[in-house]
Amino acid sequence: MRWSISYVGVCASVGSLLLCYWFLFENPYLEIAARRDTVLILLAMLVAPAVLGLIASFTNRSRLMSGAFVWSLPYGLYLTVGTIPSIWNLFGLMLACYLIAAIQMRKRL
Helix, strand or coil, X not given: CCCCCCHHHHHHHHHHHHHHHHHXXXXXXXXXXXXXXXXXXXXXXXHHHHHHHHHHHHHCCHHHHHHHHHHHHHHHHHHHHHCCCCHHHHHHHHHHHHHHHHHHHHXXX
C-alpha cells in the first residue's frame, strides 16, 4: 500500500487547530476567557473540519477535504474579514490551503 499524504492539507488542518487553540485559550485581544458557548461553536465549526481535513490528508480523499473546506468556510471567512488586521486573518490562509489540497487530491485521481 502506497501512502500519499497531502502535506498542504496537513498544514491547513494543524494550522486551523493551532489558531483555534490560540483564539480560545491564549487570545491576545481579550483579557477574559472564552465562554462555553464560544468554545462549543468553534469546536463544531472549525475544529471538527480540521480533524476531518487531517483524516482526508492521510487517506487522500478529495471529497472529505472539500467537505472540510465547505464546512469551515462560513466561520473561517467571518474570522478572516471580521477584524482586519489581526492574527485571525490567517484563517483565510488555512481556507486557501484546504482548497488547494482538495484540488491537488482531485488531480491525483
